[in-house]
Amino acid sequence: MKKSLPAFGIIIVWLSISFLYSRDFVFISPGDGQRDAAIITNILSGNILGDPAYAGEHAWYPFLMHIYFAFIKTITNIPVQMLLSQFGWLAPLPSILLIALLLLKESRSWLFVSLGLLAFILFIPWTQEMFLLSSHPMVFSLGIVCLAFFTFSKTMKTGRWKYFFYSAISLALLVYSHTIASLSVAAGFTLYTLLTKKHLGKFIVMAILSFILTLPYLWPIISVYKLTPVNSSVYSFRGIYNANSLPEILNAHLYGFGWLRWVNTFFIVSGVIRVNPIILSVYFASFIMTLPSFIPSLPSFAPHDFQVFNHFVAIFLYVSGVAFWLKKVKKSLRPLVFFSFLALNIMLVWPTYTANLEKRHLQLITGNIKEPDWLAASNWINDNTKITDVIAATPDRSYFYVSGFTGRKVVATHNNFANAFVNQNKRLRDLYELYSTQDQEVFIQIARYYNISYIIASPYEASYVGLSNLNKFDSYTNLRKVFTSVSVSIYKFIESDAAK
Numbered sequence: 001m002k003k004s005l006p007a008f009g010i011i012i013v014w015l016s017i018s019f020l021y022s023r024d025f026v027f028i029s030p031g032d033g034q035r036d037a038a039i040i041t042n043i044l045s046g047n048i049l050g051d052p053a054y055a056g057e058h059a060w061y062p063f064l065m066h067i068y069f070a071f072i073k074t075i076t077n078i079p080v081q082m083l084l085s086q087f088g089w090l091a092p093l094p095s096i097l098l099i100a101l102l103l104l105k106e107s108r109s110w111l112f113v114s115l116g117l118l119a120f121i122l123f124i125p126w127t128q129e130m131f132l133l134s135s136h137p138m139v140f141s142l143g144i145v146c147l148a149f150f151t152f153s154k155t156m157k158t159g160r161w162k163y164f165f166y167s168a169i170s171l172a173l174l175v176y177s178h179t180i181a182s183l184s185v186a187a188g189f190t191l192y193t194l195l196t197k198k199h200l201g202k203f204i205v206m207a208i209l210s211f212i213l214t215l216p217y218l219w220p221i222i223s224v225y226k227l228t229p230v231n232s233s234v235y236s237f238r239g240i241y242n243a244n245s246l247p248e249i250l251n252a253h254l255y256g257f258g259w260l261r262w263v264n265t266f267f268i269v270s271g272v273i274r275v276n277p278i279i280l281s282v283y284f285a286s287f288i289m290t291l292p293s294f295i296p297s298l299p300s301f302a303p304h305d306f307q308v309f310n311h312f313v314a315i316f317l318y319v320s321g322v323a324f325w326l327k328k329v330k331k332s333l334r335p336l337v338f339f340s341f342l343a344l345n346i347m348l349v350w351p352t353y354t355a356n357l358e359k360r361h362l363q364l365i366t367g368n369i370k371e372p373d374w375l376a377a378s379n380w381i382n383d384n385t386k387i388t389d390v391i392a393a394t395p396d397r398s399y400f401y402v403s404g405f406t407g408r409k410v411v412a413t414h415n416n417f418a419n420a421f422v423n424q425n426k427r428l429r430d431l432y433e434l435y436s437t438q439d440q441e442v443f444i445q446i447a448r449y450y451n452i453s454y455i456i457a458s459p460y461e462a463s464y465v466g467l468s469n470l471n472k473f474d475s476y477t478n479l480r481k482v483f484t485s486v487s488v489s490i491y492k493f494i495e496s497d498a499a500k
Contacts, residue, residue: 064177065091065140095143096120099315102146106276107319111338116319118342120312122349123264124255127312141178142312148174148185153278155206156192159199164206171206172213184309186210187289188282195281255314260348270324271317279316286310373488377456378405380483380490389453392434394464402456411450436465440476447478447493455479458488 072078072090096117103116120127127142148170155163171189175182186207193203255264272280286309322341329337378401381391390409391402402410411434412427427450434446434455447455457470473479473491483490 064144064173068094068140092139092142095139095141095146098143098146102149103316103319105150106279106316107323109323112319112323115322115338115342116315118345119264119315119318122353123260123345124311124315124318127308127315128353138178138181138308141174141181144170144174144177145181145185145309145312148189149276149279149282152189153276156196156198156278159202161202164199164202165209168206168209168213171210175210175214181309182214184286184289184313185282187285189278191285192278192281196277255311255318260345264318267321267325268314268317269321271319271321273320274324275317275320279313283310283313283317286313373458373485374401375405376485377401377483377488377490381406381408381454384482385454390451391454391456392431392447392450392452393456394460395428395431396460411452432465435461435470436467438472440478443476444478448495452493454482455491455493456488457491 069090078087099120100113100117103113104110107113107116122128148167151163151167151170155167167189171182171186174185189203190207193200255261255268326334326338381402382405385391385406385408387408390411391406392411393402395413402408403413412424412431430446430450434443434452437443437446446452455473457473459469462468462470470489473489474481476491478494479491480494481489482492
């Protein structure tokens, strides 16, 4: 019974995800910033969990992380932006647990589990950055990568059909968590199978099954979103970190900071000798898939994402390399050498880590620091409006201060990687018309169409439509000012002139 529990768990997870994705979604890839996470998670709360603010609204295709946060938001009733800024550790927590389990399986040592997790969180720049980017679906997908490693390793050892089925499911789950992660892992698994020629026929069946399971995602992306590879200096080794000096370039593209990068790289190279060959295949495949970024004429899918996964997989080589050399040290001295090495690593990296952590924290709660007027407006909305009220504001303010901090529905959001609403373009046109029109009747028609309860006016909204101010709202008979601060005003939309 115990042996069947992991397989049973994988099947339950897959059936649950299949049910969730069978709901009325539009299957298009979402954005991956915290602003996208806020609006998408809110819409998911309406679709899946009955959140009245977004009930019946369509969401763009969500990653597993957005579903995860939708459940947390519903259970805790904490706005998404607050979850991401104050409880950001919730995003990487499942991944850290799965990484620890895979490290334990590979090394059979809690010491090396600790070393691997410290490398993931502290020592390796790219994975450290992902750990800090707590709202990025990539950090959630790293745990699913470990699940894929585990199932495929078991599959290759046994050659049994049921494990090929489990591997197909784990790869499909990986596609649903992060596309680039699935491309890296699938390429590595293919490379391993071609080199070893083990169970080639069954592997082809597994690949076909995994593709079928992911068609609800892949087909619309190909046919509707028309996702095509591009090559831009912004998404290349040259541009992703805007590195101008040699230390910046080395920090971005090698495996550590200062002298630590050379030590880490040495252990990673040493780990090639004894690491699991499946993990090694994924490491090289992910590295190879970044190479087109060096040649401008070649198309490339987000090479920086492939590089992140290359560095993530390198952690397993790193632990294997340390274990290889530590075995050559006298047994009685191993604990001293091990903990001395850890202490030196932490002493070197800690200042950089804390600086990055503070920087990320400020990014997530910028409004608290830079725009107290908008934070005050968000607090007023939380305290004085209903969850079902619809708020009008400029797209970027809607993303952050309204949807993110209050969970209230908005008219339109900012176009980023993808639109949050199915009819986003129409919403943007109507929002522009709402603020720019001088005809009060047109204003009322749009407000009624979207069932708007409150309208925000600030210099952002005025500049959005090319006006110096929005004082015209003071004369509208269907608006009543209910909140004002130095630069932000909130008007309540009322249907009757008598209510004014």
